[in-house]
Amino acid sequence: MRKKQFFKASLESLKSVRQFIFHIIAPKIEDRDTVDQIILAVDEAATNIIKHALEYDSLKEFLIDVETNSKKILIRLIDDGPPFNDKTVPLPNIEKNIKNKKRGGLGIYMMKQTMDEVNFSRKAGKNYTEMIKYCKH
Amino acid sequence: MLENFNISREDIDKVSVLKMEGYLDANTIGEFERSLEHLLDQKRYNIVTDLSGLNYISSAGLGVYMGFIEDVRAEKGDIKLCCLSDKIFKVFDLLGFPALFDILPSVESCMESFNIEDGK
Numbered sequence: 001m002r003k004k005q006f007f008k009a010s011l012e013s014l015k016s017v018r019q020f021i022f023h024i025i026a027p028k029i030e031d032r033d034t035v036d037q038i039i040l041a042v043d044e045a046a047t048n049i050i051k052h053a054l055e056y057d058s059l060k061e062f063l064i065d066v067e068t069n070s071k072k073i074l075i076r077l078i079d080d081g082p083p084f085n086d087k088t089v090p091l092p093n094i095e096k097n098i099k100n101k102k103r104g105g106l107g108i109y110m111m112k113q114t115m116d117e118v119n120f121s122r123k124a125g126k127n128y129t130e131m132i133k134y135c136k137h
Numbered sequence: 138m139l140e141n142f143n144i145s146r147e148d149i150d151k152v153s154v155l156k157m158e159g160y161l162d163a164n165t166i167g168e169f170e171r172s173l174e175h176l177l178d179q180k181r182y183n184i185v186t187d188l189s190g191l192n193y194i195s196s197a198g199l200g201v202y203m204g205f206i207e208d209v210r211a212e213k214g215d216i217k218l219c220c221l222s223d224k225i226f227k228v229f230d231l232l233g234f235p236a237l238f239d240i241l242p243s244v245e246s247c248m249e250s251f252n253i254e255d256g257k
Contacts, residue, residue: 033227040228047197094203094233101207103201104200114231
């Protein structure tokens with residue numbers, strides 16, 4: 001099954017993003033922790049796109065494309081913001097962040113902690129955030 | 138499915154309890170930030186956050202704790218967390234918060250853990 005939906009680049013879209021994902025994956029995944037992890041990862045990815053790629057421009061939209069089968073859940077978020085290189089984002093050091101009163105920079109780490117695979121790529125002028133969760137049998 | 142966020146404050150002697158309900162994400166953290174700013178303006182540095190009514194938190198919510206804790210501890214206060222559901226605890230645990238913040242089972246246990254001197 002495959003479902004796609006566009007969302008406005010506004011933080012107000014986050015609840016719709018979570019509901020969109022929940023309605024697709026909840027009937028397919030029994031383990032509630034796994035459902036929570038996927039929803040958190042997509043929220044973090046969408047937050048990064050809204051803030052950093054599309055800079056809160058609610059006239060712009062990003063696409064979420066979800067593909068599910070018996071083996072995995074594949075989620076792609078696609079935006080047409082400037083090129084993004086995840087290699088430039090350092091791993092968060094929480095103690096150092098607290099000392100420096102730094103609040104951000106946690107999203108990618110959270111995505112990588114909660115999903116089995118997270119990949120970033122650039123194709124035809126668009127950023128692709130691709131995340132996979134494998135189904136446990 | 139409504140996904141609102143609400144925060145309320147109760148002052149018990151020298152401790153302020155912020156009770157959060159609903160969904161704390163990048164869109165709703167402003168209310169949490171304003172509540173903490175207000176407490177610091179009033180020089181109330183013994184803060185308990187009661188998360189019993191919280192259904193969801195993303196890293197934006199954790200970022201608020203990280204942004205304020207240093208200022209609060211510099212004034213010999215603390216921001217403690219209590220009443221986390223398993224789901225909410227797991228998010229804090231992902232970032233190693235249990236080693237850096239007091240996470241306790243109840244508001245009462247938070248109250249008792251503050252080292253408040255009489256007359257101070």
